[in-house]
Amino acid sequence: MASGSVSDRFISSLLVCLCVLAVCLGINAATLPAGFTETRVATGLSNPTAMEFAPDGRLFVCLQDGRLRVIKNGALLSTPFLSLTVDSSGERGLLGIAFDPNFASNNFVYVYYTATTSPRHNRVSRFTANGDVAVAGSELAILDLENLSATNHNGGAIHFGPDGKLYVAVGENAVGSNSQTLNNRLGKILRINSDGTIPTDNPFYSTANGNNRSIWSLGLRNPYTFAFQRTTGRMFINDVGQSTWEEINDGIAGSNYGWPTTEGPTTNPNFRAPIFAYGRSPSETGGCAITGGAFYDPVTTQFPGSYLGKYFFADFCSGWIRLFDPAEGTATGFATGISLPVDLTVSADGSLYYLARGAGAVFRIQYPASQQPPSITTHPSSQTVNEGQPATFQVIASGNTPLSYQWQRNTVNISGATLPTYTISNTTLADNGDTFRCVVSNAFGTATSNEATLTVTAPPPTLMTEASTDRAIAFDSVTMIRDPFPLNTFLNFSSDRRTRIIMLARNADLLPGENASAITAQAEDSLLMVYPLTVEFVGKVPGFDEFTQIVVKLPESFAGSGDVMITITLHEKTSNKARIKIQ
Numbered sequence: 267m268a269s270g271s272v273s274d275r276f277i278s279s280l281l282v283c284l285c286v287l288a289v290c291l292g293i294n295a296a297t298l299p300a301g302f303t304e305t306r307v308a309t310g311l312s313n314p315t316a317m318e319f320a321p322d323g324r325l326f327v328c329l330q331d332g333r334l335r336v337i338k339n340g341a342l343l344s345t346p347f348l349s350l351t352v353d354s355s356g357e358r359g360l361l362g363i364a365f366d367p368n369f370a371s372n373n374f375v376y377v378y379y380t381a382t383t384s385p386r387h388n389r390v391s392r393f394t395a396n397g398d399v400a401v402a403g404s405e406l407a408i409l410d411l412e413n414l415s416a417t418n419h420n421g422g423a424i425h426f427g428p429d430g431k432l433y434v435a436v437g438e439n440a441v442g443s444n445s446q447t448l449n450n451r452l453g454k455i456l457r458i459n460s461d462g463t464i465p466t467d468n469p470f471y472s473t474a475n476g477n478n479r480s481i482w483s484l485g486l487r488n489p490y491t492f493a494f495q496r497t498t499g500r501m502f503i504n505d506v507g508q509s510t511w512e513e514i515n516d517g518i519a520g521s522n523y524g525w526p527t528t529e530g531p532t533t534n535p536n537f538r539a540p541i542f543a544y545g546r547s548p549s550e551t552g553g554c555a556i557t558g559g560a561f562y563d564p565v566t567t568q569f570p571g572s573y574l575g576k577y578f579f580a581d582f583c584s585g586w587i588r589l590f591d592p593a594e595g596t597a598t599g600f601a602t603g604i605s606l607p608v609d610l611t612v613s614a615d616g617s618l619y620y621l622a623r624g625a626g627a628v629f630r631i632q633y634p635a636s637q638q639p640p641s642i643t644t645h646p647s648s649q650t651v652n653e654g655q656p657a658t659f660q661v662i663a664s665g666n667t668p669l670s671y672q673w674q675r676n677t678v679n680i681s682g683a684t685l686p687t688y689t690i691s692n693t694t695l696a697d698n699g700d701t702f703r704c705v706v707s708n709a710f711g712t713a714t715s716n717e718a719t720l721t722v723t724a725p726p727p728t729l730m731t732e733a734s735t736d737r738a739i740a741f742d743s744v745t746m747i748r749d750p751f752p753l754n755t756f757l758n759f760s761s762d763r764r765t766r767i768i769m770l771a772r773n774a775d776l777l778p779g780e781n782a783s784a785i786t787a788q789a790e791d792s793l794l795m796v797y798p799l800t801v802e803f804v805g806k807v808p809g810f811d812e813f814t815q816i817v818v819k820l821p822e823s824f825a826g827s828g829d830v831m832i833t834i835t836l837h838e839k840t841s842n843k844a845r846i847k848i849q
């Protein structure tokens with residue numbers, strides 16, 4: 267699959283010896299992240315090249331020698347679905363498989379293989395399934411490619427796209443110039459209808475001739491594997507490099523990926539650079555042949571949520587599977603110690619399968635439900651309470667027990683707040699606007715809840731009255747004598763000589779930056795006439811912090827006598843009515 271220097275690697279006798287040794291020693295298990303487990307699904311698969319799930323859940327595995335094997339209900343069926351006569355020299359052979367989008371009704375299965383007819387060439391044929399075997403004589407060749415010379419760089423992956431078209435990855439047959447011409451189909455991704463005809467909306471339909479109108483993208487060297495993302499239809503093409511770079515390319519119609527002019531990252535405007543590339547070393551992150559790619563986008567998500575939308579890719583030589591994050595453009599490690607991975611696929615139940623050529627086996631990687639990190643099922647709710655009332659926030663989380671909880675206020679841990687609920691027993695205005703969230707942890711990870719906001723509202727201001735009456739506790743601001751008050755007094759040295767009254771209030775605290783204008787006041791006489799009052803001073807009563815003194819001027823246009831009822835308004839909240847007697 268392979269790059270120039272290692273192109274024949276998997277057929278070298280040395281490698282065969284190593285593989286046999288690995289199998290004999292049982293060196294099969296990959297090293298996986300914590301929480302993941304691995305099961306060997308099937309073994310005894312001699313020189314496998316590719317695999318694909320049938321829509322009914324059976325797993326079909328291509329063997330290079332032409333046999334298409336079926337794994338059904340966890341068992342490798344002894345009778346192959348197909349036993350094709352193929353040329354399996356070098357990297358030739360049975361290399362790809364796809365199921366018709368309407369497989370459930372038409373039973374069509376497509377394969378890519380090297381035909382033995384002379385001259386040798388690669389072919390895509392359609393077969394009709396009858397249960398677990400192909401109907402004898404059902405082969406219909408839908409694509410016969412150019413004659414081959416070298417035995418390597420055949421490509422071979424085939425998949426149906428979200429548009430119902432069959433995409434075919436073809437290598438350049440070790441002739442770099444093939445990749446840049448529209449005069450043959452080597453070194454390309456092709457796009458054809460399921461009957462082999464060519465869609466008229468192909469990007470080079472009007473510029474290429476004949477069968478070459480099937481060309482969908484070019485400039486590829488050996489695209490051994492590619493994948494579509496189930497939910498978005500996005501396509502990634504894995505192009506095996508020669509001596510420097512392995513590529514993941516964004517599959518976009520009409521693109522030229524640069525081979526052989528460029529390999530790996532490029533700024534050449536004529537080419538579409540890979541969205542990710544890796545070199546030869548170190549072996550932990552480097553390799554020599556990208557062979558396998560699968561989006562983690564299953565019908566049922568089994569792995570932790572952080573895997574969703576990521577892309578697994580494997581390297582044949584380094585024996586690892588890494589995880590590419592398309593959003594970030596970066597890759598991280600996932601599995602190591604795999605013997606010659608050649609294909610990856612994600613099943614509907616969210617397991618990752620890999621095909622290990624060296625082990626002759628299919629493995630399934632799972633994330634058992636018994637090892638679930640926390641997941642927030644009910645987030646804390648925002649709350650509005652009156653000052654002084656309690657406020658309680660609650661989070662509900664699933665996941666393996668024991669779960670531990672740590673509440674945060676404004677993203678800072680609250681000391682001792684380690685229960686599923688957090689209560690502030692006596693809220694203050696200082697709590698207003700603070701946010702509260704909870705970090706839930708267990709042995710397998712953490713989850714942070716949404717933030718809930720606490721809104722603390724002040725109760726309405728209260729004018730102080732004598733017990734059990736509405737008579738205000740009020741004083742002449744000059745004489746400190748209580749009511750009844752004269753409307754004017756010569757003792758007041760203001761120009762109007764209007765009497766000023768000190769009233770006392772609770773819950774009338776000004777916020778920082780506010781002054782007396784924050785409070786408005788009015789008087790209402792016995793005829794329900796309303797008179798605005800001028801608020802001249804607001805301040806704390808020294809030594810009695812809970813009380814606010816408010817100085818108002820008696821109503822300017824009020825000329826009568828008798829009682830008036832005073833109210834004050836602060837922060838849109840209006841107080842009780844307090845009675846003041848006027849002489």
Ligand SMILES: [Ca+2]
Binds near residue numbers: 505523525529
């Ligand atoms: Ca390239």
